[in-house]
Amino acid sequence: MRSLRDFASGVGFFFQGLGWMSRHGRWWLFGLIPAVIAFAVYVAALILLGANAREVAEFFTPFADSWSWADLFRTLVGIAIFLGGLALAVLTFAALTLVIGEPFYERLSAEVDPLPGAVEQPWWRTLPRSIRDSLITLFYVLLFTVPLFFLGFVPVIGQTVVPVLGAFVSGFFLTVELTTLALERRGVPRKERFALLRRNMGVTLGFGVVGFLLFLVPLVAIVAMPAAVAGAALLVRTRIAPNPPTPLPPTTP
Template identity: 35%
Template sequence: MNSVHELLAGLGTLLRGFGLLLRRPRLFLLGALPALITSLLFLAVLITLIANLGGLITWATPFADGWDTPWQGLVRGALSLALLAGAVLIMVVAFTTVTLTLGAPIYDKIAEMVEEDLGGAPEAPEESLAASVARAIRQSIGMVLVSLTVTVCAFLIGLVPLVGWLIGPVLTAVMGGWLLGIELTASAFDRRGLLLVRDRRRFMGLRRMRVLGFAIPTYFLLAIPFVAVVVFPAATAGGTILARELLPAEPPRNTGLTSGPPPPAP
């Protein structure tokens, strides 16, 4: 029952995010812009790829020019499908990271608004722009690579007869939601000087069911084309609320160089 309560509390965190943003329609619409831009950008890339797919595959397979028509069509058709599926997979996996990167100032503003509404937010630690950008790029690349690995592994597991059709989607939802939670809580953790991904994982691990109750529904909503445009601002606000629930009242601070537990009280 405690696990069910935590799952429902996590879902409630997402709903609270919607409630906070709906009271500020301008900020809500502003927060939808990065997701809309990313969606349109990915759509343009996909259309361009489809329009040039035949020529690209022909250029990449000169060895098949002299083959008989059935074999040539079969090989090039299979490669076309594989390339298209791979492009769609990368877009799905990278959508959240790209959107958060493009809309970083907007989502930081949403997180700041949530912190002000709830009270007790500390001042953001000082960090040079170069260090902040380098850290963001490094963490974003790492998250995309991990997400791709999880997605491919879940797909391969899904091919296993009988049990694969169940385990694959469950693994995708749980791991995809967990990684999404890591990204959506970043702003609140950064504000408290907890700059490393392992800092977020450590506190999220203390209340896994609450994190999954928030992250899995958000993951599925963000996977629906263009629904993500509406969900993303609320998910950012919900991620900030979730981080505050995970962190102690007076969270430990560090410079990103260490990630250990807070020192004992004197």
């Protein structure tokens, strides 16, 4: 029962972020800018992938040249490649948007979660570290999602268990990305951030899963991104690290 309450609490924090943004429309418009840029990048990349999926499938399946059903097989492989690219886009949308919008979301997170004594670093100093942390997180995401992708082709399990596991894995790492700003401002290093979120797994999953499901809808993903940043700041302030130590200046990467 406690796990369910924690999960529901995590979902609630996401909607608290929506509520905060609805009361601060100027900040919502401010936070939409990097989300629109990231969305445009992904749309262009997916169009390019879709237009060339068959050629990519042929490149990776030279062994099928002599098969009588090679065309059908490569069509299915091309569809799988495109769906894999689409899934990767959903999984990495928040990370890319946060990297693009570092100066935007730093200000938004600080507005939602004012922290007396915090020393703000210029965005060009924190950007390399943000990129590095996002790449490390992406490595862990792929470590879990690549096996799940192939398990998705297993009858029954692939259509029932795997999507649920995928949503939970994606939700956890989405929360990792979104809470980075607020936790970094508290001087919490990456390894400790992971440990904090694991200790609060129920609320972490609740927040991340609802965000992941909303991010599956393209235009909703753009609108929801600033609310996700605000909700993550509230989650950290209220639940994950409500009584932080005096923040220290982030180390220069």
